[in-house]
Amino acid sequence: MPSAAKKLTPRTITARRILFLLLVGLTTFLAMVMITSAFLQNGITPTELLLLVLYTLLILWVSTSFWTATLGFWVLLRGGDRLSIGRLAPSPSTNEGPQKTALVMPIYNEDPTRVTAGLRAMWQSLEEIGESDRFELFILSDTRDPEGWMQEEANWYQMCLDFQAHGRIFYRNRERNIARKSGNLEEFCHRWGGRYRYMVVLDADSIMAGETLVKMADLMDAHPGVALIQSPPLPANQHSLFSRILQFASSFYGDIFIWGINYWQLSGSGYWGHNAIIRIAPFVTHCGLPKLPGREPFGGEIFSHDTVEAALLRQAGWEVWIAPELKGSYEELPPTLIDYAKRDRRWCQGNLQHLRLVFAKGFSSLSRLYFLMGIMSYVSSPLWFLFLVLTGFEAYVKSQTMPVYFFGDNLFPVWPESYAVEMTTVLLVTLVMLFLPKIWSLILGVLHWRRLKLYGGLFKATLSVFLESIFSMLTAPVLMIYQSKFVVAILMRRSVGWPPQNRDDHRLSLWEAIQAHGEHTVIGLLAGWVSYEHVPGFFLWLVPVLAGLVLSIPLSMVSSSAWVGVITRKMGLFLTPEESKEPRVLTLLSENLQMLEAQKAGRRRTGEVRNIEDPGVCALHLALLPNRPVKKRQRHQLRALVYELIEEGPETLSGPQKRSLISDPETLVKLHTLSWSDDRGVR
Amino acid sequence: MNQVVMEDEGVADAVLERVQEYWRTLGLSDEVLIDSLSADCLSRGRRLVSRTHSEALLRRALEEAQRRFDHALAAAFGLPPSNDPYPLAAARAAFLMAPDISADTLFRHDDTTRQLRESLAGQLPQSTPPESPLEMLPVPLDFWLFQSTDR
Numbered sequence: 001m002p003s004a005a006k007k008l009t010p011r012t013i014t015a016r017r018i019l020f021l022l023l024v025g026l027t028t029f030l031a032m033v034m035i036t037s038a039f040l041q042n043g044i045t046p047t048e049l050l051l052l053v054l055y056t057l058l059i060l061w062v063s064t065s066f067w068t069a070t071l072g073f074w075v076l077l078r079g080g081d082r083l084s085i086g087r088l089a090p091s092p093s094t095n096e097g098p099q100k101t102a103l104v105m106p107i108y109n110e111d112p113t114r115v116t117a118g119l120r121a122m123w124q125s126l127e128e129i130g131e132s133d134r135f136e137l138f139i140l141s142d143t144r145d146p147e148g149w150m151q152e153e154a155n156w157y158q159m160c161l162d163f164q165a166h167g168r169i170f171y172r173n174r175e176r177n178i179a180r181k182s183g184n185l186e187e188f189c190h191r192w193g194g195r196y197r198y199m200v201v202l203d204a205d206s207i208m209a210g211e212t213l214v215k216m217a218d219l220m221d222a223h224p225g226v227a228l229i230q231s232p233p234l235p236a237n238q239h240s241l242f243s244r245i246l247q248f249a250s251s252f253y254g255d256i257f258i259w260g261i262n263y264w265q266l267s268g269s270g271y272w273g274h275n276a277i278i279r280i281a282p283f284v285t286h287c288g289l290p291k292l293p294g295r296e297p298f299g300g301e302i303f304s305h306d307t308v309e310a311a312l313l314r315q316a317g318w319e320v321w322i323a324p325e326l327k328g329s330y331e332e333l334p335p336t337l338i339d340y341a342k343r344d345r346r347w348c349q350g351n352l353q354h355l356r357l358v359f360a361k362g363f364s365s366l367s368r369l370y371f372l373m374g375i376m377s378y379v380s381s382p383l384w385f386l387f388l389v390l391t392g393f394e395a396y397v398k399s400q401t402m403p404v405y406f407f408g409d410n411l412f413p414v415w416p417e418s419y420a421v422e423m424t425t426v427l428l429v430t431l432v433m434l435f436l437p438k439i440w441s442l443i444l445g446v447l448h449w450r451r452l453k454l455y456g457g458l459f460k461a462t463l464s465v466f467l468e469s470i471f472s473m474l475t476a477p478v479l480m481i482y483q484s485k486f487v488v489a490i491l492m493r494r495s496v497g498w499p500p501q502n503r504d505d506h507r508l509s510l511w512e513a514i515q516a517h518g519e520h521t522v523i524g525l526l527a528g529w530v531s532y533e534h535v536p537g538f539f540l541w542l543v544p545v546l547a548g549l550v551l552s553i554p555l556s557m558v559s560s561s562a563w564v565g566v567i568t569r570k571m572g573l574f575l576t577p578e579e580s581k582e583p584r585v586l587t588l589l590s591e592n593l594q595m596l597e598a599q600k601a602g603r604r605r606t607g608e609v610r611n612i613e614d615p616g617v618c619a620l621h622l623a624l625l626p627n628r629p630v631k632k633r634q635r636h637q638l639r640a641l642v643y644e645l646i647e648e649g650p651e652t653l654s655g656p657q658k659r660s661l662i663s664d665p666e667t668l669v670k671l672h673t674l675s676w677s678d679d680r681g682v683r
Numbered sequence: 684m685n686q687v688v689m690e691d692e693g694v695a696d697a698v699l700e701r702v703q704e705y706w707r708t709l710g711l712s713d714e715v716l717i718d719s720l721s722a723d724c725l726s727r728g729r730r731l732v733s734r735t736h737s738e739a740l741l742r743r744a745l746e747e748a749q750r751r752f753d754h755a756l757a758a759a760f761g762l763p764p765s766n767d768p769y770p771l772a773a774a775r776a777a778f779l780m781a782p783d784i785s786a787d788t789l790f791r792h793d794d795t796t797r798q799l800r801e802s803l804a805g806q807l808p809q810s811t812p813p814e815s816p817l818e819m820l821p822v823p824l825d826f827w828l829f830q831s832t833d834r
Contacts, residue, residue: 136812157780157808171810186819194815280817290821290832312822361825615709616779622772624810665768673749676705677741 006082007089013266017366020067020264027063027433032056035426047394054387055426061380062433064373069253069437072260076444084262085229085321086215090222101135101217101277102196106184107152108142108177110204113600115139116155117592118207123163124592125210125585132210134217136196137169140184142177146658149173150611150621155596157620175626175663181273182289182305189284196280203274206233209328209585216277216326226267227282227318228310231329232258233275236578237586239566240335240507242559245471247333248464248574252455253441258324267319268366273306275329279318283309286316292356297349297490304350307374308357311367328583336508336560337475338516341482348378348486381483388545392531395538427541438465454577464574474548474555478520481549508560510553517552524549612662613675622665630664638667646674694737699725702744709752710779710786720790724748755789759796760803777806 035055039048075081103122107115119137126132139156143149156171163169174187185201198220200213212231219229234254235247261269287309292299302308310320334340351374357363358371445452445461455461508516528546531539548555558564568574578586611617630638641657650658661667702721711717721744728743753771757764760774778784781803788795825831 153810154780156810157776160808161781161806166806167809167812170812189817189819191814191816192812193817193819195812284817284819286822288819288821290824292824293830293832356826356829357824359827359829361827615705616776619772619775619779620808623769623776623808625769627769665772669749669768673742673745676701676745677738 006087008083008267012083013268016264016266020071023067023071024060024063027067028056028060031059031063031426031429034429038426045394045397047390047397051387051390051394054383054390057376058380058383058387059430059433061376062430065257066433066436068260068264069256069440070260071263072256072258073437073440073444075259075263076256077447080325081259081262083266084259084325085219085223085226085323086325088223091224093221093224095221097281098195098197099134100196101198101200101213102138102188102192103135103200103202103213104138104140104185104188105202105204105206106140106142106181107204108181108184109145109148110143112148112151112155113593113596115152115204116159117589117596118205119169120159120162120592121585121588122202122208122210122213123159123165123169124588125208126213127163127210128584129210129214131214132163132165132168135168135213137165138188138192139169139171140188141171141173142180142184143173144177144655144659146655146662147611149659150617150662153620153624154611154614154617171624173624179289179301180303182302182309186288189280193280193284198277199280199283200277201274203331205332206275207236207330207585207589208275209583212326212328216323219323220277220279223319225319226321227279227313228271228276228320229326230269230271230276230320230322231326232322232324233272233329233331234327234576234578235333236330236576237589238333238335239562239569240560241562241565241568242337242340243333243335244565244568244574245468245559246340247576247578248455249468249472251576251578252445252461252465253437255324256437256440256444258322262322262324265322265366267321268314268364269310269320269322270370271306271310271313271320273304275331282313282316282318286312286318292353295493297493298353298356302350303353304347304374307351307354307370311357311363311370314364314367315362328585330578330586335506335562337478337556338508338512338560341479341516344378344479344483345486348483349490351375351378352487352490378483378487381480382487384480385484388542392527392535392538392542395535399535399537435469438469441465451577454575454580456572456575456580460572460575467573471559473544474551475559477524477545477548478517478552478556481520481523506560507562508557510557513553513557517556520549520552524552610675612668612671615672618668618672621662622668625663625665625668630666634664638664642667642670642674645671694740695725695729698728698737698741698744701741702748705745705748706786709748710784711790712785713787716787716790720748720751724751752786752789758792759789760800773807774803776808777803781806 032052032055035052036044039045039052044052081087105115105119119139123132123137126135139152141149141152143152152173153171156169160166160169172188174184177184179186185199188199198217200208200216202208208231216229216231220226232254235243235250238244238247289302289305289308291301294300297303313320334343354371354374358368358375442462442465445455446458452458452461456464524546527542528539528550531542531546569579582590611621638661641653641661645653645661653661661671699721702724703717706717706720711720724744724747725740727747728740731743732739753775756762756774756778757771762770762774765771778786778789784799784803788799821832823832823834
């Protein structure tokens with residue numbers, strides 16, 4: 001226990017939140033005053049009124065982020081926060097009930113090699129510090145792809161063999177994937193929840209160091225009133241330029257935001273869906289998610305379950321924390337701008353669904369604020385878009401108004417009043433709020449010289465910040481268009497489904513880039529031409545936005561390249577501490593990936609490609625199948641499918657049909673035999 | 684007539700080769716044992732299907748190989764005869780996926796079989812632990828302006 005450990009009091013929580021809200025409110029108010037005084041000089045028009053409303057909402061959003069970062073900066077300048085979960089005085093606890101922690105990884109049609117490599121790295125990391133006995137590992141598969149399913153099982157069993165962890169590492173494939181990831185976890189709690197005190201929820205790309213896992217469990221032991229601790233996951237392990245730039249940004253600027261979040265949220269923090277430890281008993285009691293009335297995208301199963309689960313825990317009086325001091329928690333980013341946008345599409349739907357939850361009875365104002373913040377993170381895009389369009393329109397209208405210098409009995413000309421100064425101030429204030437957090441991080445870097453070296457030193461880190469700022473400025477308009485489209489599509493009730501995420505490095509082809517960004521280029525050129533022709537003064541202001549749109553195709557292609565990513569790394573640009581001095585758990589991940597890839601390549605060389613041919617994998621799959629009686633009708637259907645497979649080939653069968661074939665023990669054995677007796681064998 | 688016999692022999696050789704390959708995949712390394720088991724499987728297959736129907740012949744021979752392998756495995760593991768395919772599948776998985784084990788042992792019927800059984804007993808696939816259920820009921824949500832969730 002640290003000697004200066006403090007207790008958290010409700011008064012401190014309230015004081016901090018009031019301070020934060022005051023700062024945000026005051027900034028928004030001042031910005032509003034500035035823009036209103038500019039508008040009011042010539043009488044306010046309906047367009048200006050609309051602009052005022054839009055600007056207020058946007059500046060509110062920007063200043064929320066700015067003050068979070070600034071408070072975090074302030075906290076870090078003072079050497080951290082004494083009111084973080086890691087520094088609070090522990091509370092007495094009884095330590096009754098189950099002792100173990102389950103590491104649970106829900107997966108859905110993910111690359112089995114990457115999943116296994118990550119899990120092996122985490123387990124090895126726990127073994128290296130001699131703490132694996134405190135944990136059990138659960139692979140909660142929702143995978144539908146038959147080949148992937150069998151490969152997951154083979155990889156799981158290999159793990160058990162390699163680590164002598166039979167009965168400590170588990171695998172389960174759900175027969176029906178009801179309610180996606182939250183349903184997957186719910187089923188785990190239903191069946192095995194009583195066996196564990198905590199569960200650490202992981203994503204397929206999560207990596208957590210053994211020390212971090214142990215520290216999280218220890219923190220939960222020390223604070224029995226805490227239901228959830230979220231570790232801040234750092235993006236790592238990707239190589240494309242796009243993900244390297246984002247990795248750098250998250251790593252370099254992330255700290256101030258995380259400490260800022262902790263400063264004002266304290267015990268009422270949120271849950272990000274993975275890399276978090278959860279106390280199972282309250283989770284089971286309070287976090288069973290209902291189906292929302294109506295159909296998707298606003299009704300049905302709750303997509304972004306994490307925010308809702310945290311709200312339910314807080315509502316029940318449990319504490320939810322983020323732990324800024326926890327390191328060794330990693331995730332991976334989408335490798336390209338397009339993949340990033342695709343992920344956004346899913347998250348956007350989940351967050352917009354929370355619109356209804358803002359009106360749920362019983363939630364605290366804080367929970368409603370979080371829901372609104374989640375919604376705003378996507379709705380801000382169409383709002384910015386609208387703001388730009390209306391600003392352009394207003395500028396055009398103004399440019400068409402001919403000034404009258406002499407009227408009435410005035411002897412001297414009456415010059416038209418200009419609000420350029422006010423408008424420039426408003427713009428500058430907005431830009432300062434957007435860019436100042438980057439300066440805060442640089443200042444902290446200078447103050448922590450040794451850490452700055454891991455980012456390549458002062459010069460390279462500053463250059464990286466500069467280039468990252470240019471890159472984010474150029475990609476922001478593209479993401480704005482994407483997110484605006486997503487919001488409109490979702491409002492028009494078009495659901496996105498549950499597509500798996502692409503996590504592999506792959507360079508975009510020209511055709512892919514044209515398909516994805518063709519419309520952005522056209523919009524950029526068109527808007528540039530219209531503004532240049534009709535409002536040349538506005539055109540100059542619009543250049544940064546237009547540049548991003550017009551250059552979106554080459555930008556997306558170049559940034560998707562792992563080669564360019566590696567070159568920039570060699571140049572010492574966008575370096576992160578994880579790249580400069582690789583943590584052990586990430587080294588283990590790389591080693592496992594290499595080993596598993598080599599095994600896969602070996603299998604390919606020997607022509608042993610399909611798992612169904614492998615008698616061991618096939619037997620394992622059979623042993624793991626649930627014991628279900630098959631009705632006569634189903635038996636006939638399965639036979640018909642086998643004949644279809646023989647006569648027409650596997651391509652004619654759908655995914656669910658293939659799955660049903662390998663879900664039946666008798667048919668599975670038949671398929672195995674058939675795979676050995678096909679035309680490769682004899683003819 | 685001679686041509687039919689030659690074709691038949693060609694098919695048999697190909698089938699035999701494939702069955703031998705299958706035995707090797709099952710972990711057998713003793714070539715004499717492989718040859719003898721494969722020949723037995725082929726002859727059993729021939730009794731069940733037409734001589735020139737190569738695919739059916741191979742299928743039957745492979746099924747016979749599986750049956751013999753399972754029989755030997757069940758004997759080695761001391762598994763009682765049963766219609767339940769799961770325990771045998773688990774033993775088969777443990778045996779086939781364990782590193783550096785030769786299936787020749789299964790057909791030797793000596794003391795090594797017992798050692799094998801003991802070493803593999805702790806490696807039988809255990810995909811899930813015994814259930815320890817908790818009730819997790821959906822929390823009803825009431826809304827202002829919107830329809831509430833089912834109770």
